[in-house]
Amino acid sequence: MSDLDDKEDFQVHRNAWVKQYGTKRGFNSHNYRRYGFINESSLRHHIASREGTGRSAHRHNRSDTRGTSNSNHNQRHRAFQKNSKGNNYTPASDKLLEYHKNLTLEEIRRTRYELIPPTLHREEINTIDELVTWIQTYTPYMQGKWNNKNTREIANTLFFEVFKKGDSTLIGKPRGSGKSKISVAVYLCIMANYWYPQGVIVNGPKAKRRIFNGMARVLIHNPLFRQKYGDIVSSKSKGEGVFELHPEIIDSLYTSTGYVTDDPAIQISVYSGIIGAHPYVVWLEDILQSEFKSMESNEYLLYEVFDGIIAKLSERIGGTLTRKGMDDMYSQLPSRNILLSIRGAIELLKGRWPIESELVYDEEGRAVDLIIPENSEYKIIERPGWTIKSLLIKRTLALKDPRSFEMFEREMQNNPILSEGLYFKDCEIEMVEPFRNGELANKLYMVMDPAFGKSSGSSDTAILVIGVYQQCFWIVEVIIAKFNDTEMGDMCEDLCDIHKPLEFRAENDFEQLTKNTHLMKRLRALRGFRTFYCKGFGDKQSRIEQLHTPLINGQWKIYNTARNKNELILQKQIYNRREGKFDGLDAMASGYRLFYDKLRTKRRRGVRVV
Numbered sequence: 001m002s003d004l005d006d007k008e009d010f011q012v013h014r015n016a017w018v019k020q021y022g023t024k025r026g027f028n029s030h031n032y033r034r035y036g037f038i039n040e041s042s043l044r045h046h047i048a049s050r051e052g053t054g055r056s057a058h059r060h061n062r063s064d065t066r067g068t069s070n071s072n073h074n075q076r077h078r079a080f081q082k083n084s085k086g087n088n089y090t091p092a093s094d095k096l097l098e099y100h101k102n103l104t105l106e107e108i109r110r111t112r113y114e115l116i117p118p119t120l121h122r123e124e125i126n127t128i129d130e131l132v133t134w135i136q137t138y139t140p141y142m143q144g145k146w147n148n149k150n151t152r153e154i155a156n157t158l159f160f161e162v163f164k165k166g167d168s169t170l171i172g173k174p175r176g177s178g179k180s181k182i183s184v185a186v187y188l189c190i191m192a193n194y195w196y197p198q199g200v201i202v203n204g205p206k207a208k209r210r211i212f213n214g215m216a217r218v219l220i221h222n223p224l225f226r227q228k229y230g231d232i233v234s235s236k237s238k239g240e241g242v243f244e245l246h247p248e249i250i251d252s253l254y255t256s257t258g259y260v261t262d263d264p265a266i267q268i269s270v271y272s273g274i275i276g277a278h279p280y281v282v283w284l285e286d287i288l289q290s291e292f293k294s295m296e297s298n299e300y301l302l303y304e305v306f307d308g309i310i311a312k313l314s315e316r317i318g319g320t321l322t323r324k325g326m327d328d329m330y331s332q333l334p335s336r337n338i339l340l341s342i343r344g345a346i347e348l349l350k351g352r353w354p355i356e357s358e359l360v361y362d363e364e365g366r367a368v369d370l371i372i373p374e375n376s377e378y379k380i381i382e383r384p385g386w387t388i389k390s391l392l393i394k395r396t397l398a399l400k401d402p403r404s405f406e407m408f409e410r411e412m413q414n415n416p417i418l419s420e421g422l423y424f425k426d427c428e429i430e431m432v433e434p435f436r437n438g439e440l441a442n443k444l445y446m447v448m449d450p451a452f453g454k455s456s457g458s459s460d461t462a463i464l465v466i467g468v469y470q471q472c473f474w475i476v477e478v479i480i481a482k483f484n485d486t487e488m489g490d491m492c493e494d495l496c497d498i499h500k501p502l503e504f505r506a507e508n509d510f511e512q513l514t515k516n517t518h519l520m521k522r523l524r525a526l527r528g529f530r531t532f533y534c535k536g537f538g539d540k541q542s543r544i545e546q547l548h549t550p551l552i553n554g555q556w557k558i559y560n561t562a563r564n565k566n567e568l569i570l571q572k573q574i575y576n577r578r579e580g581k582f583d584g585l586d587a588m589a590s591g592y593r594l595f596y597d598k599l600r601t602k603r604r605r606g607v608r609v610v
Contacts, residue, residue, distance in 0.1 A: 108223040118230040118246045122193045128156050135185040138192075138225050139218055142185050146178065148382035154182045154320070157341060162318030163190060163281055170284060170333065172321045172342040172414040177383050179320040180207075183285060184214040187266060190281075191219075192229055195245060195253040197263035199279035199313060201271050203287045208241045208268045211285065215243065215266070233265075241268030271305050274313065282310060284319030288328055301329045311336065323414045325566065331416070343381060344413035346391040351376025354396045367393050406574050423575045427551035429475075429568070434559045440467035440474060445595050446501040448492065449587040450512060454482050461488060462587035465499045468598040473550070473591070475558040480567045480584045489522040496526045503528035505594050507587075534590060543589040544575065544582060550592060 108116070125131050132152060135142050142151070150173070157171045163186075173179050187198060202208050218225050219233050235244040245265040253259055263278050271287070288301075306329060310317065317338060321330055334340060352373050360369035370393050378388050391412070398408040409415045444467050451459035461483045467474035476499060479491060496504065506513060506523065508531035513520055523529050534543060550556055551572075558565050568584040575582055 103227070105223040105227065108226050109221075111226075113220055114231050114234075116226055116231045118232045118248055119228070120249065120252055121229050125159070125189065125193065128152055128160070131155055131159055131186075131189065134189055134193075135182075138222060138228075139185045139188065140222070141214070141217075142181060145384040146181070150177060150382040151182055153343075154179065155186055158183060158186045158283075158318050159189065162316055163194075166316050167339065168315075168317040168337060169339040169341060170317075170319050170321050170330065172323060172330075172340060174343070174345040174381065174412045174414060175322060177345070177381050179286065180210065181214070183283065183320055184211055187211075187283070188215055188218050191215075191243070191245075191265050192225070192232065195249055195265070196259065196280035197261050197278070198266045198281055198283065199263075199274050199277050200241075200266060200268040200283045200285055201274060201287055201310065201319075202268060202285045204270065207285060208270075209238070211268050212238055212241050219243065240273075242266070271309050275309060277313060279314050281316040281318065282314045284310070284317065284321070286320050286322055288321065288324050288330065302332050305329075306333070306336070321414075323410055323416045325410070325416045328416065342414045344415065345381055345386070346388065346395065346413075347379045349377040349379055354392055356396060356399055359393065359396055367397055369393075370396065401580075406570070423545070424548065424551055424572050427548060427572070428554070429551065429572060430554065430557045431560045431565065432474075432557045434476070434561055435474075440469055440476065442502065443467050443469050443598075444476065444499050444501045445591070445598070446492075446495060446499070446504040447587055447591040447594060448504070448506040449583050449590065450488060450506060451482070451583065452484065452488075452512065452516075454484065458482065459581060460583045462583040463491065463495065464584075464587050464591055465495060465501060466591045466595060468595055471599055472555045472557055473595070475556070475562055475565075475568075475588075478558070478562045478564050478568050478584065480564040485516050485519040489519050492523060492526060501528060503530070503595075505530055505532050505590070507532060507534055507590060509534050532590070532594065534586075540582070540586055543593075544585045547585065547589050547592060556588075 103111075123130075123134065125134060132147055132155065135151075135155065136147055154171055154173065157169055161167045161169050171179075187200065190196060190198060200211060202211065216236070216238075220236075232246050232249055233243050234246045236242065242264045243266050250261070253261070259280075261278065261280075267274060267277055267279070321340075323330060323342070330340060353376075354370055354373055358371040358373070359367045360371065362368045370389055372389070372392065378392070380386060380388050380391055394412070395408055398404040444465055446463065446465050448464075449462045451461045453459060460480050463477075463479040464475055465477040467476055477495065479495075483491065492504070495501075504523075504526055506529070508514060513523070513531060534540075547556075558568070562568075564584070568588070571582050571584050574580075575585060
């Protein structure tokens with residue numbers, strides 16, 4: 001006797017399927033084992049023969065000829081059917097959940113998506129151990145060595161501090177430390193167990209695809225997840241970066257919490273694509289990939305993007321970051337009640353950092369080992385493949401090139417200001433508020449180190465407006481940028497109109513200004529303009545190192561309103577007596593030599609004259 005001979009029970013089951021999905025499609029492929037058939041074709045032929053339709057109508061009832069090979073299947077499914085009769089049966093019932101659990105993972109893997117109804121299973125996550133266990137269970141790429149302090153710190157910040165407590169926090173970790181992997185695992189845990197809509201803001205389409213694929217790998221392609229939670233995604237769009245939850249889950253979210261939403265379960269987009277959304281929590285997925293050179297661009301990102309868009313989406317803002325510079329958007333977020341939790345790849349606990357002479361090279365000139373200084377201790381972020389020695393070798397090699405060391409400090413140490421000066425150690429350029437009462441009137445001078453190249457490797461033009469007052473040099477304005485001759489003339493005219501310097505001196509070592517007659521004509525029309533030559537003051541390195549004494553004596557100040565102040569300070573920080581692009585320091589040294597005599601003062605009738 002066939003399992004389908006109880007026609008009434010079979011009809012109830014199929015009607016329930018049609019009511020749930022609106023079609024008979026998929027019923028056979030999903031339920032042939034339920035009725036003891038070895039494949040979908042056997043069930044289809046049996047139905048056709050019973051209903052008198054199709055090519056199988058003339059065949060004998062296969063229940064008499066199937067033999068006993070499927071007796072175990074028959075007994076299992078007959079027992080299930082016996083308990084599932086009645087008009088209240090639906091494919092999403094607990095009994096159907098029991099049936100799905102009996103399928104093997106390989107059978108679930110072969111089952112077309114959307115055929116396994118959502119089970120409405122939820123797990124309440126209350127401890128970091130429970131969260132890490134969930135992540136390790138359902139996200140294959142986070143298994144094994146990823147169960148470490150680094151994973152736990154990031155997961156704890158994003159899940160418990162941001163999502164559960166509502167404290168807006170961004171956690172900064174080095175490149176390659178697994179920020180995105182851990183973040184995606186947290187997004188999945190929230191989506192599977194809490195159902196609240198999430199918004200993920202990324203820096204571009206590549207990051208959007210990476211996060212979307214990471215989530216699809218679990219939601220769509222992980223049979224263990226589907227066995228436990230069912231097919232919870234009703235629709236998805238890789239182009240839009242969207243996953244929609246099954247309507248039954250949305251209804252259950254309202255029933256259990258009263259939360260009403262028509263937003264996607266998760267939307268991954270650049271900031272302009274998420275306008276108008278209403279997510280429960282917003283994640284910033286390392287949205288800065290570089291620091292803008294112009295202050296206007298940094299301010300646009302802060303005011304127009306963060307204040308105008310991101311801050312209005314949700315009260316919960318979290319995510320990951322890597323610092324890019326002193327003027328990047330992250331530097332201003334603490335004033336918006338966004339906590340920054342920053343970690344470097346390696347930390348010096350005791351002793352000193354290694355130096356270049358302690359590197360060990362092989363025959364081909366590659367650094368393969370390092371002699372760690374005695375009595376020195378270090379601490380690193382736990383990440384598969386990272387060791388103390390490998391990171392120390394990277395750091396020591398970076399010391400050879402100022403820009404490489406700057407990149408190591410930013411990308412690996414999350415430090416926009418270098419952790420140590422290489423030559424001007426303990427020398428500071430004090431940042432101050434501008435004078436408001438005309439103290440520098442008739443005490444301003446301007447110096448320029450011109451360059452005309454526009455390529456990335458060419459030198460920059462550096463222009464400084466310097467005030468000499470109270471035995472100190474006050475940098476009122478600093479411009480470090482690339483100009484053509486027209487742009488350079490416009491900038492010089494603007495600065496002279498604004499600050500009205502008594503003298504304007506421009507370097508002309510290579511006759512670069514003399515050869516440009518059009519520019520020279522414009523510059524000669526400016527007040528106090530003259531050219532000068534640096535050759536008589538030694539090479540570039542010698543000139544820059546003359547700044548050591550006035551810097552260590554605290555004689556250099558800089559207005560906090562100066563445009564490229566951070567670039568000038570950065571050049572001072574990374575200078576290590578090697579060749580490099582230190583045009584701002586060179587112009588600063590020229591100003592020191594040219595206007596040093598202005599420091600000499602004498603008294604006349606009780607008035608100090610400079």
